[in-house]
Amino acid sequence: MPRPLPRITPSLAERxxxxxxxxxxxxKDITAIAAKKPDAPVGDTERSIAEGLISDCRPFLGSRHEKFPVAAQNFSGLAVQLGQVLAQLDDFENRHAAWDARNNCRCWRVEGESLPIARLRASVAIVxxxxxxxxxLRAKLVRRRHNHERQIFENGFQKGLSARHGPPQAPHDTETVAEGSETYPRLRGSA
Structure with missing residues (x-):
């Protein structure tokens, strides 16, 4: 018998x-600074914010009983620490969420009604x-585009025919009159 998948509370999912x-x-901010100044010392404010966030993430981390290390002294070390905590948050999400075909998005496994992962759910309504x-309007635009492409094809086809047959011939209602050594087309009835 397969083991039931773990479920969490809605408040834990929102947290x-x-x-x-x-x-x-x-x-993202610490990584940007670490890319420019990897050995620069981290300020007290940034370090206390990072330690507070890591402490708040404790229920989602794999090792709950271990003491958290103090935040790193330089930006490159702090970027690594925050990346590790972020990876553990992603792991928690992967273990407690699944694709829900009915809602057409990833949802937390909670008791009762499905709870979509808000940051992954598209909130755009199709009007x-x-x-x-x-x-x-979409069908009208498709027809217009199709007609435009067809017109481009027809123009190219006509240019290809004229290139194959040469320049257009003189109209049939003209006659050629010889004057000296040159011939000139003249309209009938004039002269």
Whole structure:
């Protein structure tokens, strides 16, 4: 008999999402500084914020009973520490979330109603596009594009035919009159 998948409370899921966003933002900022100045010392404010966030992440980390190390003294070390905590948060999410086909998104495994992972869920509503007459705008644009491409093809085909047959011939209602050694086309009835 397969073991049931672990479930969490909705409040723990919401707490995880809030911490994930805060930790990701701090990690991005520290990593940007570490790329320019890897051995620069970390200020007391940044270190206390990092230690507070790591402490808040404790329920989601694999080793809950160990003491957390003090935040690193330089930016490159702090970037590594925050990256490790972020990886453990991602691991927690992977163990406690799954794809929900009904909601068409990843959801936390909680008791009762599915709880979508808010930062991953698209909140854009698809609105049907119609013209003032009620005609489907997408279909109209597809037809217009198709007609444009067809016109380009027809123009190219006509240019290809004219290149194959040479320049257009003189109209049939003209006659050639010889004057000296040169011939000139003249309209009938004139002269």
């Amino acid at each position: 995880h999402e809030a911490l994930w966003l805060r930790l990701t933002t701090l990690h 049907p596009l119609t013209t003032a007459n009620g005609e489907d």
